[in-house]
Amino acid sequence: MKKREQTILLKKQPKIIGSYSIVGPKEGEGNFGPYFDYVMKNDCFGESTFEKAERKMLESAITGVIQKAKLSPKDIDMMISGDLLNQIISSSYAARAFEFPFLGVYGACSTMAESMAVASVLIDGGYCKNIVCCTGSHFSTAERQYRFPLELGNQRPPTSQWTITGAGSCILSLEGQGPRVTSVTFGKVVDWGINDVNNMGAAMAPAARDTMLNHFKNTNTTPDDYDLIITGDLGKLGSEILIDLMDDEGITLGTNYGDCGQMYFKREQKTLCGGSGAGCCATVFNSYIMTKFRDGQYKKILFMPTGALLSSTSSQQGDTIPGVCHAVVIEA
Amino acid sequence: MEDKKRNEQYNSYVKAKIPKTKPWPSLFNSFLVGGIICLIGQGINDLLMLAFPAMSQQSAWAYTLIILIFIASFLTGIGVYDQIGKFAGGGSIVPITGFSNSIASPSIEFKSEGIIYGICVKMFTIAGPVIVFGTISSIVVGLIYWIISLF
Amino acid sequence: MEMFLDYLWVFLIGGTICAIGELLIITTNITSARILVTFVLVGVFLEAVGVYDYISDFAKAGVNVPIIGFGASLARGAIGAVKTHGLLGAFTGGLTATAGGIAAAVGFAFLFALIFKSHTKK
Numbered sequence: 001m002k003k004r005e006q007t008i009l010l011k012k013q014p015k016i017i018g019s020y021s022i023v024g025p026k027e028g029e030g031n032f033g034p035y036f037d038y039v040m041k042n043d044c045f046g047e048s049t050f051e052k053a054e055r056k057m058l059e060s061a062i063t064g065v066i067q068k069a070k071l072s073p074k075d076i077d078m079m080i081s082g083d084l085l086n087q088i089i090s091s092s093y094a095a096r097a098f099e100f101p102f103l104g105v106y107g108a109c110s111t112m113a114e115s116m117a118v119a120s121v122l123i124d125g126g127y128c129k130n131i132v133c134c135t136g137s138h139f140s141t142a143e144r145q146y147r148f149p150l151e152l153g154n155q156r157p158p159t160s161q162w163t164i165t166g167a168g169s170c171i172l173s174l175e176g177q178g179p180r181v182t183s184v185t186f187g188k189v190v191d192w193g194i195n196d197v198n199n200m201g202a203a204m205a206p207a208a209r210d211t212m213l214n215h216f217k218n219t220n221t222t223p224d225d226y227d228l229i230i231t232g233d234l235g236k237l238g239s240e241i242l243i244d245l246m247d248d249e250g251i252t253l254g255t256n257y258g259d260c261g262q263m264y265f266k267r268e269q270k271t272l273c274g275g276s277g278a279g280c281c282a283t284v285f286n287s288y289i290m291t292k293f294r295d296g297q298y299k300k301i302l303f304m305p306t307g308a309l310l311s312s313t314s315s316q317q318g319d320t321i322p323g324v325c326h327a328v329v330i331e332a
Numbered sequence: 333m334e335d336k337k338r339n340e341q342y343n344s345y346v347k348a349k350i351p352k353t354k355p356w357p358s359l360f361n362s363f364l365v366g367g368i369i370c371l372i373g374q375g376i377n378d379l380l381m382l383a384f385p386a387m388s389q390q391s392a393w394a395y396t397l398i399i400l401i402f403i404a405s406f407l408t409g410i411g412v413y414d415q416i417g418k419f420a421g422g423g424s425i426v427p428i429t430g431f432s433n434s435i436a437s438p439s440i441e442f443k444s445e446g447i448i449y450g451i452c453v454k455m456f457t458i459a460g461p462v463i464v465f466g467t468i469s470s471i472v473v474g475l476i477y478w479i480i481s482l483f
Numbered sequence: 484m485e486m487f488l489d490y491l492w493v494f495l496i497g498g499t500i501c502a503i504g505e506l507l508i509i510t511t512n513i514t515s516a517r518i519l520v521t522f523v524l525v526g527v528f529l530e531a532v533g534v535y536d537y538i539s540d541f542a543k544a545g546v547n548v549p550i551i552g553f554g555a556s557l558a559r560g561a562i563g564a565v566k567t568h569g570l571l572g573a574f575t576g577g578l579t580a581t582a583g584g585i586a587a588a589v590g591f592a593f594l595f596a597l598i599f600k601s602h603t604k605k
């Protein structure tokens with residue numbers, strides 16, 4: 001293991017041997033619809049509350065990916081998971097159903113990359129063999145925790161984004177076949193003084209800039225070295241800001257740059273600035289991007305979702321919104 | 333110090349970057365819906381006066397508001413009011429129906445936490461300030477009026 | 484014809500008040516709770532200075548249905564009760580006058596909360 005600043009170059013290069021995604025009905029009608037493994041018929045998923053539905057989504061994502069990778073739960077050494085609810089209850093309650101150790105992580109919407117990065121390092125260090133990484137979010141639970149009751153007749157501001165109902169999971173393994181995780185960059189918490197909770201993209205873009213600059217410097221790469229550079233849920237506005245910020249640093253993000261949130265929904269679905277939430281990049285990564293790897297369309301990508309680390313208490317007290325961004329490089 | 337300057341610059345840059353929406357369509361929608369809700373209120377009031385000629389104007393208005401509140405709570409319950417609100421914005425917030433919606437929506441939403449800690453505790457999360465400010469301002473007005481009446 | 488004119492005024496004034504609310508939302512990004520508080524205070528003020536009755540005479544439901552009317556009855560109740568009960572009226576008047584509205588909102592909200600479940604937004 002060679003370590004340079006925030007970036008860790010992985011020697012054993014864990015493989016992603018399976019991936020699974022489950023989404024809500026609205027997400028199923030979006031641009032990535034055909035790639036998802038399972039589209040729920042309604043948001044409740046047969047449960048009495050939305051929180052229980054979110055939990056069940058995570059559970060079925062974990063069972064689904066273990067089956068898809070043709071493993072049995074006995075083969076799993078560890079589960080690393082996170083979500084958006086207070087005390088990450090969805091993940092820990094989902095973990096209740098399984099017999100393997102559980103490591104809860106929270107990186108808001110960057111949780112997928114965070115859990116993959118932690119898993120890669122654990123495998124690279126030789127401590128684990130198979131690790132399940134799982135992340136999810138639910139529109140209705142996030143809405144009631146961070147914003148307003150669902151039935152309140154208010155309008156959404158033009159910069160707001162739509163929390164994705166969905167969960168994605170993947171299994172990282174020392175052996176087996178699949179795309180390899182070659183390096184990870186853990187991000188710093190960056191806060192450039194945005195306090196508008198309806199404009200998360202602008203709050204998180206500086207964090208993405210910081211991690212991206214750090215990653216390019218440490219790995220001696222440029223945007224042209226990647227088939228795809230994908231951020232999580234900066235949204236339409238946030239990704240435009242990131243392009244501007246990188247331009248100021250003399251780095252041009254071209255057509256190989258994309259944002260999961262921005263691409264998630266069709267225009268007529270009226271989600272304003274696009275999708276967001278921990279489930280956003282998790283479902284896109286574990287469906288669309290992994291499919292493209294299998295098809296051989298992608299050889300090397302930079303996956304770097306961002307997270308806004310606020311709570312409703314901090315924003316009510318008028319605090320600004322800190323952001324974080326973790327980057328993972330995946331090669332075929 | 334440098335950070336502060338950078339943050340200010342970034343904030344003003346973001347402000348300029350936010351897409352500008354045209355205000356006219358949403359203003360017109362709220363004008364239309366708000367006007368219609370007031371028309372319905374007037375209609376109910378006139379019908380009440382027609383049906384019960386003995387009723388005082390003041391009680392007729394009280395009944396009118398209660399009926400409007402009933403309709404709005406019901407529409408909130410069946411999940412229609414938030415769709416009206418999405419279209420109308422201020423048009424469905426400013427009328428008394430919006431007040432009703434802001435009490436009914438958290439009650440329904442937090443039902444899953446039980447009757448006491450869910451429905452009853454969360455009922456005033458949005459409308460609470462309206463009642464607090466309304467009560468305080470009425471006390472202030474009453475006190476001022478009382479002091480004036482002393483002289 | 485007279486009735487038609489009445490209804491036209493109701494529509495125009497009610498609509499305009501709501502459009503002012505929407506204008507506040509667009510320009511200052513304030514939440515619906517703040518909008519409601521602002522308009523209640525406007526109503527209290529209008530009634531306290533004695534202008535409200537003139538407006539409501541021809542605007543009718545146009546000002547009575549918006550939450551301004553709620554604020555006006557709070558102030559009207561307080562002033563009326565001070566006249567009959569003295570100082571005590573300042574405390575009892577406001578809520579007495581609006582008790583019907585508040586009780587209805589609480590009662591129906593409770594009732595429908597027992598019956599219905601919240602729906603996901605589309």
